[in-house]
Amino acid sequence: MLDHTRAPELNIDLDLHASNSPKGSMKGNQFKEQDPCPPQPMQGLGKGDKREEQGLGPEPSAPRQPTEEEEALIEFHRSYRELFQFFCNNTTIHGAIRLVCSKHNRMKTAFWAVLWLCTFGMMYWQFALLFEEYLSYPVSLNINLNSDKLVFPAVTVCTLNPYRYTEIKEELEELDRITEQTLFDLYKYNSSYTRQAGARRRSSRDLLGAFPHPLQRLRTPPPPYSGRTARSGSSSVRDNNPQVDRKDWKIGFQLCNQNKSDCFYQTYSSGVDAVREWYRFHYINILSRLSDTSPALEEEALGNFIFTCRFNQAPCNQANYSKFHHPMYGNCYTFNDKNNSNLWMSSMPGVNNGLSLTLRTEQNDFIPLLSTVTGARVMVHGQDEPAFMDDGGFNLRPGVETSISMRKEALDSLGGNYGDCTENGSDVPVKNLYPSKYTQQVCIHSCFQENMIKKCGCAYIFYPKPKGVEFCDYRKQSSWGYCYYKLQGAFSLDSLGCFSKCRKPCSVINYKLSAGYSRWPSVKSQDWIFEMLSLQNNYTINNKRNGVAKLNIFFKELNYKTNSESPSVTMVSLLSNLGSQWSLWFGSSVLSVVEMAELIFDLLVITLLMLLRRFRSRYWSPGRGARGAREVASTPASSFPSRFCPHPTSPPPSLPQQGMTPPLALTAPPPAYATLGPSAPPLDSAAPDCSACALAAL
Amino acid sequence: MPVKKYLLKCLHRLQKGPGYTYKELLVWYCNNTNTHGPKRIICEGPKKKAMWFLLTLLFACLVCWQWGVFIQTYLSWEVSVSLSMGFKTMNFPAVTVCNSSPFQYSKVKHLLKDLYKLMEAVLDKILAPKSSHTNTTSTLNFTIWNHTPLVLIDERNPDHPVVLNLFGDSHNSSNPAPGSTCNAQGCKVAMRLCSANGTVCTFRNFTSATQAVTEWYILQATNIFSQVLPQDLVGMGYAPDRIILACLFGTEPCSHRNFTPIFYPDYGNCYIFNWGMTEKALPSANPGTEFGLKLILDIGQEDYVPFLASTAGARLMLHEQRTYPFIREEGIYAMAGTETSIGVLLDKLQGKGEPYSPCTMNGSDVAIQNLYSDYNTTYSIQACLHSCFQDHMIHNCSCGHYLYPLPAGEKYCNNRDFPDWAYCYLSLQMSVVQRETCLSMCKESCNDTQYKMTISMADWPSEASEDWILHVLSQERDQSSNITLSRKGIVKLNIYFQEFNYRTIEESPANNIVWLLSNLGGQFGFWMGGSVLCLIEFGEIIIDFIWITVIKLVASCKGLRRRRPQAPYTGPPPTVAELVEAHTNFGFQPDTTSCRPNAEVYPDQQTLPIPGTPPPNYDSLRLQPLDTMESDSEVEAI
Secondary structure, eight states: OHHHHHHHHHHHHHHHHHHHOOSOOSSHHHHHHHTTOTHHHHHHHHHHHHHHHHHHTTTTOSOHHHHHHHHHHHHSOSSHHHHHHHHHHHOOSTTSTHHHHTTTOHHHHHHHHHHHHHHHHHHHHHHHHHHHHHHTOOEEEEEEEEEOOEEOOEEEEEESSOOOOSTTHHHHHHHHHHHHHHHHHHHOOOOGGGGGHHHHHHHHHHHGGGSOSOOEEEESSOOOOOHHHHHHHHHHHHHSOTTTTGGGEEEEEEEEOTTSSSEEEEEESSHHHHHHHHHHHHHHHHHTTSOSOOHHHHHHHHHHHEEEEEETTEEOOGGGEEEEEETTTEEEEEESOTTOSSOOEEOSOSGGGSEEEEEEOOOSSSOTTTOOOBSEEEEEEOTTSOOOHHHHOEEEOTTEEEEEEEEEEEEEOOOTTSOSEESSSTTSSSOOOSSSOOOHHHHHHHHHHHHHHHHHSSBOTTSOOOTTOOBOOTTTSTTHHHHHHHHHHHHHTTOSOHHHHOOEESEEEEEEEEEEEEESSOTTTHHHHHHHHHHHHOOOOOSSSOOEEEEEEEESOSEEEEEEEEESSOHHHHHHHHHHHHHHHTOOOHHHHHHHHHHHHHHHHHHHHHHHHHHHHHHHHHHHHHOHHHHHHHHHHHHHHHHHTTTTTSOTTHHHHHHTHHHHHHHSHHHHHHHHOOSHHHHHHHHHHHHHHHHHHO | OHHHHHHHHHHHHHHHOSSOOHHHHHHHHHHHOOSSSHHHHHHSOHHHHHHHHHHHHHHHHHHHHHHHHHHHHHHTOOEEEEEEEEOOOEEOOEEEEEESSSSOHHHHTTTTHHHHHHHHHHHHHHHOSSSOOHHHHTTSOHHHHHHSOEEEEEOSSTTSOEEEETTHHHHOTTOHHHHHHOOTTTSEEEEEEEOSSSSSEEEEEOSSHHHHHHHHHHHHHHHHHTTSOHHHHHHHSOOHHHHEEEEEETTEEEOGGGEEEEEETTTEEEEEESOOSSSOOOEEOSOSGGGSEEEEEEOOGGGOOTTTOOOOSEEEEEEOTTSOOOHHHHOEEEOTTEEEEEEEEEEEEEOOOTTTSSEESSSTTSSSOOGGGGGTOOOOHHHHHHHHHHHHHHHHHSSBOTTSOOOTTOOBOOTTTOTTHHHHHHHHHTOHHHHHHHHHHOOEESEEEEEEEEEEEEESSOTTTHHHHHHHHHHHHHOOSSOOOOTTTEEEEEEEEEEEEEEEEEEEESSOHHHHHHHHHHHHHHHHOOOHHHHHHHHHHHHHHHHHHHHHHHHHHHHHHHHGGGTTOOSSOOOHHHHHHHHHHHHHOSSHHHHHHHHHHHHHHHHTTTTTOHHHHHHHHHHHHHHHHHHHHHHHHO
């Protein structure tokens, strides 16, 4: 105990001795104690500077401006080193204090400096990763399972065969005759019409000119002949044996542009496809001459197509459906449309709580050459969406009860930077021609129609047309077929840019369908069902095949899945991550950054002050050069700094002895300048001297 | 010389040490560290000092715990899933079409002649067991039958089941009564399988005679076809121009030349459209039937193999380009006399691979050789499972199965070269261990593409158009004015994209390195206001501690060496009186008197302290060792 108490006392005494006499002590303890006390000699130096300033103060009392400048300088540090030490000692950034407190150990200081720089680099690398992730706008997917009453979707049912209109009946009959003649010429096929060969053939020969683009057999590759040579070629084929090179034959028809300068053949590998496409091409031209109004026929057609209709065990009425005409699928009826006064709601799943239809699918008055299938076409879609029967529909088979179970699924995506989708299609550079909300298919069809009108001068009959434009007909636009097939090829290759323009909608609702099939009616119940249908709906069994189909559409379950997106990285999480990185590497905060800003500001101010001093010294030196007498005076001024240089290295006791000499030297020049006479030059000469003394002191 | 000076300088620096003691080092660290808390330990009083020490220790433990949780979360490799659905231009899928019957019966009749006769005899036996056909059985070829015969098992007496060979009557006429009373209704039909020696036999039971006969026929047919050369097998199947009557893709015509033929053992010659192996894959730009693939096929079921194909229809499959079509596992049937419309939705799954998901990128890290790589196709789990089964088959049965590709240098199984292959094959197929082994070794593919199909049907051709369509197709294929096709044999296919043609499910890492470092920094800053530089400060302090410890150890060793000369003095140092007496004893009697004078001197000393003289001597003696200790410390200090 006593020893412990004695040791610090001895240390204290040694400290006193050190302060009294700066001679190096013999014992090692003094060195250890001096290491953690570097600020003391700095304080001593500071005191010395102050004393010098006080001593210099009264002598140049006349010039007030220099004192003001010196006072201004006091607020800012006098040198970079001093500023740096102040910053490192007082900042809250971790690691900075180690740059100055381990000053005696250069290896440690260098180690901490390098470590500080490496940490700085690591932090900014992490910052780059964080900003890169934020600017990529990632989203996270939320899958929710909802259970609620569901609005029953719109259901569109079409006959699978186009309808014969009275207006175009005669033209269709003529087209039938030409097609039958073509089938006979190419395939030796005799239909029932050829029984009256004499009269019919004459009329068919006369009508050949009424339908251009005849169907003909071509040898591969198709020759680039004109129509006349093609005809002669076909006639020569008849003369030769057609069985030779059978596999090289193709069936097609020729299409030319306006001035017959460029022609090509639309070819098919089989006559079944060729006849159907050729018939369809001419059928489109006939349809385009049809007027927009023929309501009487449609009203009659419903009873012939739909025998029974029930929803939730209740019969349907006139207000439950709307009708429209499809060029290929004939009459279409949409149930639960948006125009429906009371939308159908489903509160229970199951077969008995959905839509149930009995449809008539036989072909009494349809076109066998255009449509070769028997059945019906059905599509399930939203109320605001058009019914694209080609894209999303499916077929019904006669003699079969088709049960279709649905499950609703919704997908909500984020727009803007997060995903490439559009909210309502207003920002898509394609005008919406459909009277419905925006979907991607609506946009693509409108884009195709837009290009069709621009390049061919007429509208395609399958898509709606804008006002003031007519549907294509080769009686008015003779080369629209050539233009249409060329455009369709470009459309398939995406040369029109429709798929890059049309973006997907942000909110999508679709229905997952699964179908089950069973035979209906059964053999046992077939007789009484058909008898009931004949009594109620005038259904007559004329054909050997079954001509009735049944359809059930219902919700499999009322739970529906919603896929929604939310941003993964928000501004709040970005700032939190930045702060975490800052805290990890430097333990700093925004206030620490303000400290750094203050450091930079101080550096700039000191730099400006030093530049200002240099500017002033340069301004005085030309004055010296102007006058020879001042040059003589400048030589003793330059000698002063050289004398002052060794002062800091000498021990403190010698300072006051040499301090006497500067005032003596300073006292000599003033009288010389005063004797010269002008008052302004002495003031200028006095200021640099004071600044030189200050610089020397620093 | 400068190197030596530098080394000497370093040596002196090391010997000098950091210049601190433990206490000074700790005080300096607590005073200068940037971590929150340690400074309080030295600024406060004794009670608060303990409290601050405990608090600092507690929060340090909290930081370590939180860091452990975050590191564990990072190492669990979680993924986040994103879903995208819409329509875009993409490649039309590859379409593979096959016939239900692998061969035309008119071309394989000569191979199946003996089997056909046996089959008829078996059916007669099962349907009418009482009738005797001894004469007809003599013309049958029993070499096929003897390997795997069909037997009837009479289980009316459960304790003693009776096994009867279907043709056993001709060999064992001594028991006609029980054989004639058993038929398909009363007994079970089974297949008997024996090893090469015939010592070990097993029975494969069936609940229905139809299944038994069909399975038996397939097994025998496999044995026959495996001995035929592959090019001959291709010739026995359906030719492409016979199957594919019409083809239309969008607005472009196509023919059977656009299809790539491939032989599939289950379905014979299959034809792949848009496979992308030799030519570029075809894109599809719009939904709807008008922009898809339309096919008219003739399955020609009049020429089906009678017992091999009991299903009539076309078999088809949609798959990605450059993938092998596993049409038996993933294909669907299309009905004859109908137009089958297939709406396609692409389901694309993109996984991250190891260590996020247990999947493989290209199958190179799977330990099973991919036998389908000879077709230059990509990896799939189905290919891996098939290759695994074939590997087990070759390993256990010494031959490969006819349905799967062979590795180099192996042969297909047949009765002639491998008599017990059927027994081995069926035992391997019914083995659960084999299936589990294959499933554990095979991995899913990270980038998987599936095509979801919405299938619907309509009558085709319709009654009104049936006449002209059949007429045109017959004229085109057979150059005949008569109708050579039947509505029961033609199939029409429409394959097209729906309104939404793709759905992409993509994985991305949920926690990356930035997330981990951000959270570690957040926790360290939250509890202790610390940073990486604080950790390095702590490391520096530990180094200084070790340095001081080493120097102290060295100093203590030196101290021990200096004390060795004093070792002869055991116990307390001797007094001056004892030393004087020792000298005198040496002079008089060195041996005998040295012991006795010592004993005598002890009582003398006991008598001496009584007068009072000893106390001052003891004090002076005690003062001397203190002086020596001080001198030692001074020497050490110097």
